[in-house]
Amino acid sequence: MPRFSSTPDLDLLFRPRSIAVAGASTNVDSPGHDYLESLKAQGFTGPIYPINPRAEEVAGLKAYPRLADVPGQVDLVISCVPASAVLELVEHCGERGVRFLHLFTGRFSETGDDDAANLEREIAASAAARGIRILGPNGMGLYHPAGGLSFRPDLPTESGSVAFLSQSGNNAVEVITRGNARGLKFGKVANYGNGLDVTPGEMLRYLADDPETSVIGAYVEGVPDGRGFFEGLSAAAAQKPVVVHKAGRTAAGARSAASHTAALAGAAELWSTVLRQAGAHEARNQEQLLDLMLGAALLPRATGRNIAVVGGGGGRSVQSADACEENGLTVVPLPDDVREKVRERAPQLAGWIGNPVDQSILAGSGLSSNGLLELMLQSDRYDLAIANVGEDWFFGRPDAGDRLKHACNRLAEICEKSPKPVAVVLGATETSNREHRQLVDDVRDQFTTRGIAVYPSVERAAFSLGRLTP
Amino acid sequence: MPRFSSTPDLDLLFRPRSIAVAGASTNVDSPGHDYLESLKAQGFTGPIYPINPRAEEVAGLKAYPRLADVPGQVDLVISCVPASAVLELVEHCGERGVRFLHLFTGRFSETGDDDAANLEREIAASAAARGIRILGPNGMGLYHPAGGLSFRPDLPTESGSVAFLSQSGNNAVEVITRGNARGLKFGKVANYGNGLDVTPGEMLRYLADDPETSVIGAYVEGVPDGRGFFEGLSAAAAQKPVVVHKAGRTAAGARSAASHTAALAGAAELWSTVLRQAGAHEARNQEQLLDLMLGAALLPRATGRNIAVVGGGGGRSVQSADACEENGLTVVPLPDDVREKVRERAPQLAGWIGNPVDQSILAGSGLSSNGLLELMLQSDRYDLAIANVGEDWFFGRPDAGDRLKHACNRLAEICEKSPKPVAVVLGATETSNREHRQLVDDVRDQFTTRGIAVYPSVERAAFSLGRLTP
Numbered sequence: 001m002p003r004f005s006s007t008p009d010l011d012l013l014f015r016p017r018s019i020a021v022a023g024a025s026t027n028v029d030s031p032g033h034d035y036l037e038s039l040k041a042q043g044f045t046g047p048i049y050p051i052n053p054r055a056e057e058v059a060g061l062k063a064y065p066r067l068a069d070v071p072g073q074v075d076l077v078i079s080c081v082p083a084s085a086v087l088e089l090v091e092h093c094g095e096r097g098v099r100f101l102h103l104f105t106g107r108f109s110e111t112g113d114d115d116a117a118n119l120e121r122e123i124a125a126s127a128a129a130r131g132i133r134i135l136g137p138n139g140m141g142l143y144h145p146a147g148g149l150s151f152r153p154d155l156p157t158e159s160g161s162v163a164f165l166s167q168s169g170n171n172a173v174e175v176i177t178r179g180n181a182r183g184l185k186f187g188k189v190a191n192y193g194n195g196l197d198v199t200p201g202e203m204l205r206y207l208a209d210d211p212e213t214s215v216i217g218a219y220v221e222g223v224p225d226g227r228g229f230f231e232g233l234s235a236a237a238a239q240k241p242v243v244v245h246k247a248g249r250t251a252a253g254a255r256s257a258a259s260h261t262a263a264l265a266g267a268a269e270l271w272s273t274v275l276r277q278a279g280a281h282e283a284r285n286q287e288q289l290l291d292l293m294l295g296a297a298l299l300p301r302a303t304g305r306n307i308a309v310v311g312g313g314g315g316r317s318v319q320s321a322d323a324c325e326e327n328g329l330t331v332v333p334l335p336d337d338v339r340e341k342v343r344e345r346a347p348q349l350a351g352w353i354g355n356p357v358d359q360s361i362l363a364g365s366g367l368s369s370n371g372l373l374e375l376m377l378q379s380d381r382y383d384l385a386i387a388n389v390g391e392d393w394f395f396g397r398p399d400a401g402d403r404l405k406h407a408c409n410r411l412a413e414i415c416e417k418s419p420k421p422v423a424v425v426l427g428a429t430e431t432s433n434r435e436h437r438q439l440v441d442d443v444r445d446q447f448t449t450r451g452i453a454v455y456p457s458v459e460r461a462a463f464s465l466g467r468l469t470p
Numbered sequence: 471m472p473r474f475s476s477t478p479d480l481d482l483l484f485r486p487r488s489i490a491v492a493g494a495s496t497n498v499d500s501p502g503h504d505y506l507e508s509l510k511a512q513g514f515t516g517p518i519y520p521i522n523p524r525a526e527e528v529a530g531l532k533a534y535p536r537l538a539d540v541p542g543q544v545d546l547v548i549s550c551v552p553a554s555a556v557l558e559l560v561e562h563c564g565e566r567g568v569r570f571l572h573l574f575t576g577r578f579s580e581t582g583d584d585d586a587a588n589l590e591r592e593i594a595a596s597a598a599a600r601g602i603r604i605l606g607p608n609g610m611g612l613y614h615p616a617g618g619l620s621f622r623p624d625l626p627t628e629s630g631s632v633a634f635l636s637q638s639g640n641n642a643v644e645v646i647t648r649g650n651a652r653g654l655k656f657g658k659v660a661n662y663g664n665g666l667d668v669t670p671g672e673m674l675r676y677l678a679d680d681p682e683t684s685v686i687g688a689y690v691e692g693v694p695d696g697r698g699f700f701e702g703l704s705a706a707a708a709q710k711p712v713v714v715h716k717a718g719r720t721a722a723g724a725r726s727a728a729s730h731t732a733a734l735a736g737a738a739e740l741w742s743t744v745l746r747q748a749g750a751h752e753a754r755n756q757e758q759l760l761d762l763m764l765g766a767a768l769l770p771r772a773t774g775r776n777i778a779v780v781g782g783g784g785g786r787s788v789q790s791a792d793a794c795e796e797n798g799l800t801v802v803p804l805p806d807d808v809r810e811k812v813r814e815r816a817p818q819l820a821g822w823i824g825n826p827v828d829q830s831i832l833a834g835s836g837l838s839s840n841g842l843l844e845l846m847l848q849s850d851r852y853d854l855a856i857a858n859v860g861e862d863w864f865f866g867r868p869d870a871g872d873r874l875k876h877a878c879n880r881l882a883e884i885c886e887k888s889p890k891p892v893a894v895v896l897g898a899t900e901t902s903n904r905e906h907r908q909l910v911d912d913v914r915d916q917f918t919t920r921g922i923a924v925y926p927s928v929e930r931a932a933f934s935l936g937r938l939t940p
């Protein structure tokens with residue numbers, strides 16, 4: 001199937017000046033209605049044209065019977081028409097000089113049906129002949145808050161510099177909402193579904209040089225053009241951090257990928273090698289993807305692997321040490337310069353205290369975890385740090401809420417002024433005590449608002465720091 | 471140091487009829503106050519005697535200057551006195567015929583100080599000569615809601631049959647509160663700190679035959695007697711599921727364990743072998759510990775490894791398949807009997823639908839994920855199942871809350887009546903949308919109240935099922 005050999009200007013895909021929605025629907029529980037509501041919710045500033053032969057108005061917008069009836073230029077058409085109506089739509093797009101056609105429409109090659117796969121190829125050929133680029137089919141399409149684009153009405157309107165490419169729309173929703181709750185602000189997101197024409201490799205090449213993008217994530221089930229993907233990935237990873245979650249690694253996963261996006265998924269080991277050679281970070285699941293994107297977006301790069309760990313009781317200290325060492329970080333013992341400073345302020349602890357710092361032995365000493373963290377970050381011996389908040393300890397004390405907020409505020413100040421990366425560990429809010437749950441939520445939101453990277457477990461913090469440190 | 475060769479009756483340790491707290495304090499921010507408040511909060515029904523030479527009353531209870539002044543029999547003494555006062559306390563315990571002494575008191579061998587280690591040995595010898603068993607030192611002690619025991623005022627009062635042994639008190643707090651929020655109801659919990667006298671091996675032998683206990687978890691940094699531990703573990707694992715989180719696996723972790731509980735931590739591989747030979751499940755971190763305990767406590771055992779997976783969109787399906795296969799479960803394709811039943815109700819899907827079931831292709835077909843799950847569970851081809859709720863999909867629809875609650879209620883009914891294990895996957899509430907967060911919390915609490923096992927990711931569900939299936 002014909003492809004463009006050089007990277008086209010995908011800017012227009014993410015910044016169309018006008019959009020038509022083919023298959024616009026008055027049914028509020030349908031995609032043909034959702035796309036209109038989504039564009040309105042994101043404040044798309046250009047004209048939006050619902051195409052519907054039977055309605056005067058859809059979602060409060062004046063509707064047009066056919067694309068030919070639309071008064072102005074159309075840069076992007078979003079298709080919610082059935083698969084059988086797409087060939088005709090491509091013709092109409094050609095007549096109106098439409099440059100980009102996003103096919104939300106599915107039921108093509110992913111169904112495993114030969115006729116459907118043939119139709120998909122016909123569509124590709126017809127679009128190519130007319131100079132129309134296709135995103136999809138079988139993909140949820142675009143989210144770009146700065147350009148007013150969205151594929152769901154409930155996605156955040158705040159814009160940032162994290163780009164994400166996804167072969168699965170629902171997966172992108174999860175990544176955007178879960179990432180956003182942790183402080184990841186997204187810019188350009190594209191769901192490319194079957195990847196018939198605009199490929200992930202092509203989008204990676206575009207994002208490599210995109211000044212709006214500082215970190216790139218990708219969810220890939222399979223790629224239509226292996227070489228193009230590798231080239232795009234290498235180009236992007238040379239410019240900015242790229243994290244790739246490759247799914248469909250197992251036989252059953254590959255079978256499922258084929259019926260999801262008609263993707264040809266490959267062997268896990270081969271993919272790991274490819275990602276490493278391209279300079280990308282590999283994530284094995286969505287959690288790792290989010291954790292690595294978060295670290296890449298919010299934390300400075302460490303210049304070495306010697307880690308300081310503070311906070312939590314003795315058990316957490318032991319677990320933190322295991323997690324760090326098992327992720328390739330070195331938990332170096334407390335150096336003499338720090339120990340001397342401890343001796344000045346709490347002589348009885350100087351011989352006992354270690355790295356990780358066990359918070360429970362500090363009680364009444366005049367030294368806090370935060371104080372120790374500051375001393376350790378000042379030492380040349382340490383390149384990066386993990387700070388366990390240890391909220392469960394606070395909940396056993398009087399005035400738990402005030403103390404927790406005070407300690408977290410102090411910790412946030414240390415994180416903000418540190419040139420070395422500090423990952424904060426704050427529990428997963430798994431408690432049946434609603435008051436405690438709320439407190440942890442509030443404190444986490446505080447960190448997140450200040451742009452501090454918070455991980456729900458020390459293992460996940462150590463994993464991310466271990467992978468992101470060169 | 472002298473040890474009892476046969477298992478003594480630890481029942482009295484968990485069901486003392488009366489308790490004295492040595493070092494009871496009027497300072498509300500001290501352990502000597504906390505223990506009294508904890509016993510009151512758990513509704514301990516026997517007499518509680520605060521020992522304090524200067525106060526008339528502590529925490530609203532009549533105080534006594536010395537243990538000798540207490541009017542009745544004392545089964546258990548909880549010590550919050552300084553290390554230097556413990557030898558004298560042991561003498562007093564001997565004079566009053568006290569059987570169990572829990573030493574919260576720390577700063578012994580874990581400090582690395584020779585004099586402190588010698589004192590610890592002297593205490594052990596003195597207690598043994600007087601027939602007093604010691605729990606600790608340097609341990610938070612007991613939680614047993616049915617017996618009215620607790621070491622923190624804020625722990626759940628609801629009682630259950632999950633036992634937990636922990637070398638770290640704060641770790642136990644996390645395990646109890648996080649487990650409880652997910653539906654784990656704890657019975658006997660013991661924090662044994664340095665494990666000077668009552669060892670984890672001894673407690674495991676006791677719990678093996680304890681009719682109050684159906685599942686056992688343990689957090690171990692190191693064990694004082696390797697052979698005794700192995701024997702206790704084997705005895706317990708022969709009777710009921712046992713999950714062990716061994717920490718201090720790395721050099722830094724072992725160093726930290728030594729300064730935390732004076733534990734001699736061993737090599738990770740050796741421990742894995744020991745746990746496997748004893749028939750216990752190994753957890754590498756607290757998350758795995760909780761996930762495995764949850765599955766062991768709430769799910770029936772599967773009789774085979776063929777898994778049915780439903781729910782979530784196409785991306786989740788691919789990721790679910792990977793997670794299952796990578797955890798030793800077999801995602802068998804949809805068998806003919808189930809496919810025929812699909813054909814009767816939704817002919818257009820019969821050739822396309824697979825296992826995992828992609829929820830997004832069901833829209834408008836008259837078949838739901840729950841309907842498919844029921845059909846698959848009825849088939850002999852499947853031994854167990856994972857049901858992804860896919861809450862993010864609901865949040866994009868109108869009436870999301872009502873629909874989500876309805877679907878989850880239906881799913882809960884299926885779980886309740888299924889003789890095969892069904893693990894539910896419901897997201898980690900990571901969204902900045904407070905309304906959605908609340909909805910997920912409510913729905914999760916509903917499942918939990920009904921005794922259904924909920925995992926925050928499909929990977930964690932697959933890990934637990936993979937490990938727990940024989």
